[in-house]
Amino acid sequence: MAQEIPNIEDMGFPFPQAQPNFELLGALPKNVKRRVCALKKVQLASIDVEAKFYERVHALELEFEALFKPLNEQRKQIVTGEKEPTDAECDVPLLHDTQPDVIDQLYEKSEADSNEKGIKDFWLNVLKGHDLTSDLIQEHDTPILTYLTDITTSTSVDPASFTIKFHFAENPYFKNSVLQKEYFLEIIPQEDSKFDFDGPNVIRVTGDKIEWEDGKNVTKKAVKKKQKKGANAGKFMTKTVKADSFFNFFDPPKSADETNEDEDAETILIAMIRA
């Protein structure tokens, strides 16, 4: 969610992220430099107020979670087929901003009613259809994601974090019924990095360990490698390496410092945080 009010504090002096203009700053008379220091002290106080603002917005997220919850529960019941919607619950067009005749054509194309409950492969299609996630899904991920029954989020205030939970039906691929990823936030900046403050910062991301059934782990693949040296020089040895998979999303870099082994997961992580 993007808050639309421009943050005039960012236009203060000195600017976060901006290179200080040494020439300009050096030339300033000492009595003017004093005033610049005073401005910096005011800026520090402004940053404290800004951080408090973000604390309040985070609390607001928690408050609204309760309002979204029943709606998301309804969504889940419709998707999984726990509940068949009443006519009154369906009285909106299949597509918005669409000519009735186009919608009619869509109904003509309908396959015969099936006895299947809910909406088959709903979340698989959501992830395939969303540009943040579509590129992450490999062919070997698709059959697994057909077991995805719901995606939920939750917000925590202490510690400040938000969590994305992927709920799965019982399946032959892994034992987990929920795979979750938690983003821990630093809302109040550290004393020594206040001038870099630009809103809450993701300081740590954790993902659930997937308990794969034997031979079902799509995030690893075996490769044959010719040994260069040692006793086995020239021999081919089998080595297990990381494979592209949507499920690497749950194996994020342990810290911001750690070099990221999974560009895809990092891309979506940042994209989702900045969304």
Add this chain to the structure above:
Amino acid sequence: MAQEIPNIEDMGFPFPQAQPNFELLGALPKNVKRRVCALKKVQLASIDVEAKFYERVHALELEFEALFKPLNEQRKQIVTGEKEPTDAECDVPLLHDTQPDVIDQLYEKSEADSNEKGIKDFWLNVLKGHDLTSDLIQEHDTPILTYLTDITTSTSVDPASFTIKFHFAENPYFKNSVLQKEYFLEIIPQEDSKFDFDGPNVIRVTGDKIEWEDGKNVTKKAVKKKQKKGANAGKFMTKTVKADSFFNFFDPPKSADETNEDEDAETILIAMIRA
């Protein structure tokens, strides 16, 4: 200010901005299409909750404006020289994250103390130093911006808007003491565009008319044009056309529909809104 929690609602179905997958949707059995309609109705209810969230954030902006105000007032007093800061108000380093010896060098480079009050050309240098505004400033704008004494913002709830005010000392260029630009927001989406809702939307932008002193209007320039046809064919006629200037910032497109004559102003407008 960016709100950091990813909006899982955006991952609902159908996606805002996403092209509906006609093939996928058409093939769905009629009883499944019914359930998709039910999901859309749930999605509409979610969007209403989301809009309420943004209303609350906007109200929070207004609440925090009162907390920023005294700090911005202090900043103004230091910048304009209305107030000379006490030693206690200056006890922070001239530059953060900087080695003391580098700071010492900056002090060595200091010119002799001047009798000038405050910090000369502070806001001119802020605007020159900020990448959102530096490109807008033309050579003929610089002397005018030396009279800029403060930049303030204000938020309004009814109608929802925010305003940027540029305060100027008495100057030989224009009569206005304040030039302001107001951004009007649509926080609650219209019924027919709910599925496109992605947070508050700037629906109208207004800027103050600058009362230029005679011959001082830097946003206009006279060009000589050879007449192609008519009685004056072949003669050179003087024509007044729009000139590049920072002050075009206050002459935004009247509506989103209107073709934008000032790419620069449009760029900064959007950049500031999305900031």
